Amino acid sequence: MIHFIAKRLVAMVVMMFLISVAAFVIIQLPPGDFLTTLVASMQQGSDVSQEQIAFLTRRFGLDQPLYIQYWRWISGILLEGDFGYSFQWKRPVAELIWDQLGFTMLLSLATLLFAWAISFPIGVYSAVKQYSIGDYIVTFIGFIGLAIPNFLLALVLMYIGFRYFGQSVGGLFSPEYRTAPWSWAKVWDLISHLWIPMIVIGAARTAELIRIMRANLLDELNKPYVTTARAKGLSEVRLILKYPIRIALNPFVSTVGWVLPSLVSGAVIVSVVLNLPTVGPLLLTSLQSQDMYLAGGFILLLSVLTLVGTIVSDILLAILDPRIRLE
């Protein structure tokens, strides 16, 4: 097991390096660069001083060849946690990202748990009772969940929340709590705001996971080892929980790998519609405005999340399945 994890970690480091190079190349790709944008904005009367430009040029080696620029960039991140400077926001990228990251992670995690908690029992039910009326109903709802664009769902839920529950909608806090210090009331306010984005972002994923769980379990339910378990005298509930579900879980947990990054990047539109303080909208504007270090930071972050997600799902799989662990 330790050997298995160590191998994955080494592969992850190599992968990280390649990704950082790719991310750097990507942020260098658009025509024009950081300096020219700065100079242009100076001419528009921005408060960027000559010294500041000189400092940034030195700091990031902007007059140096690309590989030195890359080294400055990546060493800044690795050694000082300095992701560079966002021209648009005139703040260090790290600050901007960390600001939003907490809420993003919170929302992502809540959504993931929501999706799992809903899809697992429903998926199991609809597989065990295949072609029953209940199965048809959840399958129908599932497909609707998959088909509705989530920004539309967001608008509808916002309307319902506002019209019938009198909630302040949009964002993660009511206006009076936005800048207030943390308290139980604020936590409650957060929770009452969380459900809309959770459902909106989670709906499609939940529907998808229901389908995955149903298909996996259907594959397993007719396997000979289930018959063996039945022949042992186990009760139906016990044997289904112990054997086929256990094995059907494999593809289920491996979804965690792509759930992490897609929760961050996939929720951009929803975050814009719902005015959520997550990284999604920030990433979008940074790409639109060629805010290179900010965009690069995000690309790097998403990649790290992907890798972390993959490794987490690999480890979960190895715990679940000895065939992977003992390869």
Add this chain to the structure above:
Amino acid sequence: MSDILLEIRNLSTYFETRSGVVKAVDGLDLTLRRNHTMCVVGESGSGKSMTASSILQILKRPGRIVSGEMIYHFRDGRTVDIARLDPNSKQMRAIRGKYISMIFQEPMTSMSPVHTIGSQISEMMLVHEDVSKAEAKARTIELLTRVRIPDAAARFSSYPFQLSGGMRQRAMIAMALACRPDLVIADEPTTALDVTTQANVLNLMREIQRESGISIMLITHDLGVVAEVADDVTVMYLGRTMEQANVFDLFNAPKHPYTRALLGSVPRLDLQRGERLTQIRGMVPNPFARPTGCPFVTRCPERRFGLCDRQEPDLYRLDGSTSRCFQHDPVHAAAWAQNDEVLA
């Protein structure tokens, strides 16, 4: 204690599908004796495995027992008609594994790939008996040793994919024996194994039977295996018993034309050069197009026109055996003998 362990009378198991009813088992009669080995033989599709699934009531949907009885005799003299039990009932679950256990054909797929063989075997004891985990583990290791798995204590925590085919089947046998059942049903337990391993596994089963006095119902289509291990033999065709006899009678004096045909298709060492094996003509009929009259009439080399294709023969009791053929029917035997108008 009765000498008889399980009496199956007129058992029918049907699968009602959209395209019609498949009569997997159709009026089967079979008697299992305590401490004996019964081999059930027949071609693919004759209902052998479905009989096994019916006894344990582990039929896949939409299969269900539609009629007949299966009287099981407990050691203390009580009896129960298994056919009347609800497949999901507590009583049925209490029989599975504890009194009747099963060895499946493919040990690789028949064991969970993600649970250790030890946990899969000891689970049997934990379900049926009031034992602690430690006790169950100790007994499991004992069992694994008994089925000659080397280094049993270490193998306890092995997964099925870490064992060889023969070992896996031994583990499967150990699982079947876990609660000291009275009957072990083995559904082609050696089909997936190579010949040497096959012989080892069969010897092991025989040995265990001698030691612990269990009955074995062995489903096979290998007549060599039958000659080797059987006490009694039931020959099945299209879900029915065609002949039941003890193994010596069956091989020396087969009664039913189908039995004779099966025996004639086995390669033998005493065949002359150039002599051909006989084969049974035609194919097992489509389950939706069962012949009228005798089930075997479409392929029988001894069928009598106007009789076998009109009426269905009963299972006739002969001296120590039974046969489902008009030539053994006291009423029709004379007519059968005279009528030499064999259908071509």
